[in-house]
Amino acid sequence: xxxxxDSTAKLTRxxxxxxxxxxxxxxxxxxxILAQTQKVLPDLGVPREKFVMVSGIGCSSRFPxxxxxxxxxxxxxxxxxxxxGVKLSNPDLFVWVITGDGDGLSIGGNHLVHCxxxxxxxxxxxxxxxxxxxxxxxxxxxxxxxxxxxxxPMGSIDYPINxxxxxxxxxxxxxxxxxDVDTKHLVEILQRVAKHKGAAFVEVFQNCNIFNDGAxxxxxxxxIRDDRMIAIQHGKPLIFGKDHDKGLVLKGIKLxxxxxxxxxxxxxxxxxxEEDPDPTLAYLLSGMSYPDFPVPVxxxxxxxxxxxxxxxxxxxxxxxxxxxxxxxxxxxxAGDTWVVE
Amino acid sequence: xxxxxxxDVQTVTIRFAGDSGDGMQLTGTQFTNTSAxxxxxxxxxPDFPAEIRAPAGSLPGVSGFQVNFSSRDIKTPGDExxxxxxxxxxxxxxxxxxxxxxxxxxxxxxxxxxxxxxxAGYAKNPLEDGSLSGYRLFSLPITSLNANALAECKLTxxxxxxxxxxxxxxxxxxxxxxxxxQTLDWIDAKFxxxxxxxxxxxxxxxxxxYYGETTEMFTTHYxxxxxxxxxxxxxxxxxxxxxxxxxxxxxxxxxxxxxxxxYPITPASDILHELSRHQNFGVKTMQxxxxxxxxxxxxxxxxxxxxxxxxxxxPGICLKSEGINLxxxxxxxxxxxxxxRGGPSTGLPTKTEQADLLQAMFGxxxxxxxxxxxxxxxGDCFYMAIEAWRIAIKYMTPVLYLSDGYxxxxxxxxxxxxxxxxxxxxxRFRTEAEGYFPYLRDEATLSxxxxxxxxxxxxxxxxxxxxQNITGNVSYDPDNHMRMVELRAEKIARIANDIPDLQVxxxxxxxxxxxxxxxxFGAINAAVEEVxxxxxxxxxxxxxxxNPFPKNLPDILGRFEKILVPELNLGQLSWLLxxxxxxPTIPFSKVKGKPFKISEIVDxxxxxxxx
Ligand SMILES: Cc1ncc(C[n+]2csc(CCOP(=O)(O)OP(=O)(O)O)c2C)c(N)n1
Ligand code: SF4
Numbered sequence: 009x010x011x012x013x014d015s016t017a018k019l020t021r022x023x024x025x026x027x028x029x030x031x032x033x034x035x036x037x038x039x040x041i042l043a044q045t046q047k048v049l050p051d052l053g054v055p056r057e058k059f060v061m062v063s064g065i066g067c068s069s070r071f072p073x074x075x076x077x078x079x080x081x082x083x084x085x086x087x088x089x090x091x092x093g094v095k096l097s098n099p100d101l102f103v104w105v106i107t108g109d110g111d112g113l114s115i116g117g118n119h120l121v122h123c124x125x126x127x128x129x130x131x132x133x134x135x136x137x138x139x140x141x142x143x144x145x146x147x148x149x150x151x152x153x154x155x156x157x158x159x160x161p162m163g164s165i166d167y168p169i170n171x172x173x174x175x176x177x178x179x180x181x182x183x184x185x186x187x188d189v190d191t192k193h194l195v196e197i198l199q200r201v202a203k204h205k206g207a208a209f210v211e212v213f214q215n216c217n218i219f220n221d222g223a224x225x226x227x228x229x230x231x232i233r234d235d236r237m238i239a240i241q242h243g244k245p246l247i248f249g250k251d252h253d254k255g256l257v258l259k260g261i262k263l264x265x266x267x268x269x270x271x272x273x274x275x276x277x278x279x280x281x282e283e284d285p286d287p288t289l290a291y292l293l294s295g296m297s298y299p300d301f302p303v304p305v306x307x308x309x310x311x312x313x314x315x316x317x318x319x320x321x322x323x324x325x326x327x328x329x330x331x332x333x334x335x336x337x338x339x340x341x342a343g344d345t346w347v348v349e
Numbered sequence: 350x351x352x353x354x355x356x357d358v359q360t361v362t363i364r365f366a367g368d369s370g371d372g373m374q375l376t377g378t379q380f381t382n383t384s385a386x387x388x389x390x391x392x393x394x395p396d397f398p399a400e401i402r403a404p405a406g407s408l409p410g411v412s413g414f415q416v417n418f419s420s421r422d423i424k425t426p427g428d429e430x431x432x433x434x435x436x437x438x439x440x441x442x443x444x445x446x447x448x449x450x451x452x453x454x455x456x457x458x459x460x461x462x463x464x465x466x467x468x469a470g471y472a473k474n475p476l477e478d479g480s481l482s483g484y485r486l487f488s489l490p491i492t493s494l495n496a497n498a499l500a501e502c503k504l505t506x507x508x509x510x511x512x513x514x515x516x517x518x519x520x521x522x523x524x525x526x527x528x529x530x531q532t533l534d535w536i537d538a539k540f541x542x543x544x545x546x547x548x549x550x551x552x553x554x555x556x557x558x559y560y561g562e563t564t565e566m567f568t569t570h571y572x573x574x575x576x577x578x579x580x581x582x583x584x585x586x587x588x589x590x591x592x593x594x595x596x597x598x599x600x601x602x603x604x605x606x607x608x609x610x611x612y613p614i615t616p617a618s619d620i621l622h623e624l625s626r627h628q629n630f631g632v633k634t635m636q637x638x639x640x641x642x643x644x645x646x647x648x649x650x651x652x653x654x655x656x657x658x659x660x661x662x663x664p665g666i667c668l669k670s671e672g673i674n675l676x677x678x679x680x681x682x683x684x685x686x687x688x689x690r691g692g693p694s695t696g697l698p699t700k701t702e703q704a705d706l707l708q709a710m711f712g713x714x715x716x717x718x719x720x721x722x723x724x725x726x727x728g729d730c731f732y733m734a735i736e737a738w739r740i741a742i743k744y745m746t747p748v749l750y751l752s753d754g755y756x757x758x759x760x761x762x763x764x765x766x767x768x769x770x771x772x773x774x775x776x777r778f779r780t781e782a783e784g785y786f787p788y789l790r791d792e793a794t795l796s797x798x799x800x801x802x803x804x805x806x807x808x809x810x811x812x813x814x815x816x817q818n819i820t821g822n823v824s825y826d827p828d829n830h831m832r833m834v835e836l837r838a839e840k841i842a843r844i845a846n847d848i849p850d851l852q853v854x855x856x857x858x859x860x861x862x863x864x865x866x867x868x869x870f871g872a873i874n875a876a877v878e879e880v881x882x883x884x885x886x887x888x889x890x891x892x893x894x895x896n897p898f899p900k901n902l903p904d905i906l907g908r909f910e911k912i913l914v915p916e917l918n919l920g921q922l923s924w925l926l927x928x929x930x931x932x933p934t935i936p937f938s939k940v941k942g943k944p945f946k947i948s949e950i951v952d953x954x955x956x957x958x959x960x
Contacts, residue, residue, distance in 0.1 A: 028822065028823075056808060057804055058802070061810075065813075072812070073810050078802035078808050079812075080648075080652055080811060081810065081811070081812025081813065082648070082675060083671050086641060086645040086672070089638075089642035089645035089649070090652075091649060092646050093649025093657060094649040094652060096608065097606070097633070097650040098654060098802065118639065118642070122637075122638040122642065324628045324633065327628035327629040328628075331629045332629065334597070334601065334629045336768045339597060339598075339627070340594070340768070342584075344385070344531060345583060346385070346388065346582070346584075347582050348577075348579070348581060348582075349580055
């Protein structure tokens with residue numbers, strides 16, 4: 009445990025490494041997400057003691073133990089609710105929610121939806137490995153139909169949920185996706201998550217090399233990535249391909265992939281506006297999946313709305329202005345009183 | 350004007366009953382406040398249907414409000430009403446069996462139409478068939494009397510009829526010699542913006558009053574003199590209100606903001622409503638998506654250095670179990686309110702019960718001790734709410750606060766405390782980094798330090814996984830686990846050093862000891878008082894601390910031959926006492942969604958004495 013504190017010293021990545029041994033399986037994608045987070049945290053200009061990492065249960069939810077800040081490893085699925093309590097009690101804190109696809113979308117789906125629609129100022133990282141890791145390999149709510157696991161030997165008959173759809177439908181004010189293997193992209197996204205004011209949701213594709221190895225490989229492998237994925241960028245045309253030769257256009261209310269050339273130029277492509285208050289296009293984009301479409305990563309939505317915590321504080325202040333600072337004497341003596349001699 | 354007799358009486362119980370839409374709760378509350386301000390001791394029992402608006406005139410739609418007022422110290426809303434005001438046949442049917450024989454029965458004859466009689470299941474009109482001859486029946490056309498009195502009001506017939514409850518109230522004010530001022534003031538304030546409605550209600554109230562005075566029907570009216578309560582300033586208070594005010598007070602005494610997270614549920618919702626009105630005390634309230642979120646948010650709040658509070662009723666406690674366990678493991682101060690109601694499952698949502706004690710005690714996986722306390726009366730809710738926080742903070746533990754529907758909605762005169770007489774609650778947030786460990790323990794209380802995010806140098810991680818004592822690091826070591834299980838148990842056990850000894854009501858030894866807990870206090874106490882007045886060897890104790898028990902409990906139990914435990918469950922405290930102290934207890938159960946009557950306990954005590 010650290011003793012001497014010098015809050016003026018510049019923080020480094022080392023400052024965010026705890027003294028606990030990291031116990032994920034060797035090769036797990038969680039390591040990368042941890043490392044990129046530890047890279048991002050020191051540069052935010054926030055003292056270390058103001059960070060709180062709140063997680064649920066699952067492999068990924070062990071994350072707070074490994075980050076040298078305040079941390080609460082809570083119960084399965086409930087991290088968004090716990091984190092809301094932390095943030096609302098002390099709005100000065102920078103509160104992160106660490107959750108898995110099982111944790112956040114199965115047992116905790118309800119809480120996730122509600123903290124996003126309330127726009128509580130939380131940074132939510134959903135580690136999506138499309139499997140239950142900690143309980144050793146059952147299918148998860150993001151697993152594809154027909155997924156064979158220990159609990160579905162004949163293949164899963166659950167239709168999967170799309171986490172980005174859910175976040176958009178819940179009106180999260182920041183919605184993004186990144187992947188464990190693209191560390192540069194992940195760092196950029198995490199930086200933006202950290203700086204957003206309001207409910208910021210990021211889905212990170214994370215490889216579980218033990219129970220679901222290669223779940224994303226058919227589009228994330230380095231050699232094919234550029235042709236099978238698209239990085240969404242604000243104010244830029246939706247273009248992809250190793251040779252920047254493909255793009256997205258809107259036909260009616262459907263997206264279509266077009267090849268550039270033959271009279272089709274960059275100017276014909278959709279230009280993305282992440283600040284559009286209307287999430288329709290974000291919804292269309294996030295519905296794309298390989299092989300029909302490139303898999304999108306980047307920021308789908310980024311808008312500013314008053315947060316729940318700001319409004320709660322605002323009401324407390326307003327109430328003090330209206331009624332004066334709480335006075336017990338007055339509280340006790342409210343209503344009809346009488347005196348017995 | 351005919352001069353009428355005025356008779357002194359000591360104690361009167363009135364029950365107002367009518368359709369859900371008839372405003373009986375309001376009528377009862379007005380009568381209660383007036384009687385309280387007048388100087389009587391009072392105790393009330395509202396009884397409302399689970400349906401918001403059951404079909405008009407139907408039996409499930411009957412809403413009742415019983416008020417007991419007296420020139421003496423009273424402890425319950427009264428066993429049998431002396432007066433029943435029934436606004437329609439259904440209200441009569443549901444309530445008349447409770448009316449004392451020879452009691453005053455006032456009915457609104459206008460409502461005894463063929464249709465209403467049929468809806469209430471009457472084959473013949475009971476006002477005419479002699480079936481009510483055991484009562485002093487006053488059959489008055491309240492609807493039309495009220496309509497006549499309000500003839501000049503520019504309101505619809507429906508709005509005029511809505512005032513008939515105030516006609517009935519006015520009549521009762523005359524019959525029991527109450528001043529109208531309180532209610533007239535209330536009407537003025539309430540309908541400030543709707544003068545026509547204010548006028549109508551005023552006219553209705555006065556018409557009822559003068560009807561009593563002028564009509565030939567009543568020859569006598571009654572006077573219940575002031576009670577000689579302990580000197581001081583009083584107000585009328587309901588249990589849920591007292592609970593909420595107690596929590597606000599605890600927050601002020603500790604100088605730590607209160608954070609209340611809750612999901613609406615009867616009969617606990619009023620705590621949320623009340624606390625939401627006190628944001629100027631820095632109170633933050635959050636209406637969560639469910640009870641699990643509520644306890645989770647409360648835990649987060651306590652971790653972050655607020656008083657994390659959550660409240661619900663039995664079904665919500667089921668959902669909160671896992672969260673309570675997290676609070677046990679993380680050793681955070683969280684207070685969980687359970688306003689118990691009839692169960693299991695949704696059970697009888699608007700009726701009282703006392704059957705969550707064993708759930709509070711044991712309803713979680715593994716060894717998971719929490720402190721449990723229970724207020725005894727509506728006014729006591731205030732003090733126990735403060736006590737809940739004192740214990741939670743000092744011992745860094747979740748505390749379960751067991752109220753019940755009867756306490757929550759019941760009311761009594763409350764002697765207003767002086768702020769300076771209330772004990773400060775000491776809070777020590779750890780700030781020194783030197784030598785800090787998350788699970789360092791205070792020698793006396795075994796509590797760990799409360800170190801909150803934002804404090805430099807104290808960054809730490811806690812959670813539901815077992816931890817090594819002192820360092821708080823995750824540990825699967827078998828011996829450490831056993832040690833931690835024991836430590837958590839010992840910590841709760843040590844609270845016994847810090848709570849008041851039980852006072853025996855009556856002789857310190859004898860033949861029968863009546864042991865009660867929670868909201869049955871009034872009925873038990875009154876019953877024991879009654880048998881003691883006949884020199885019977887009976888005493889009683891009342892438990893407000895249920896885990897741990899007060900230290901002198903075994904000693905007291907040992908001094909009596911028979912231990913009678915009346916409870917609104919099938920013998921949960923009784924079971925605990927047997928298990929813990931190896932004493933033969935005699936359970937006395939009632940599980941009907943209703944509180945004990947004094948007479949029921951008196952009868953049982955007599956039976957035990959004779960056996
Ligand atoms: C109430 C409860 N139910 C079930 C479990 C068991 N459990 C722990 S983690 C988990 C699934 C985790 O999956 P995911 O969120 O995808 O995390 P991963 O381990 O893959 O990172 C389950 C079912 C539990 N701890 N608590
Ligand atoms: S089981 Fe999978 S998710 Fe869990 S630590 Fe191992 S590789 Fe990572």
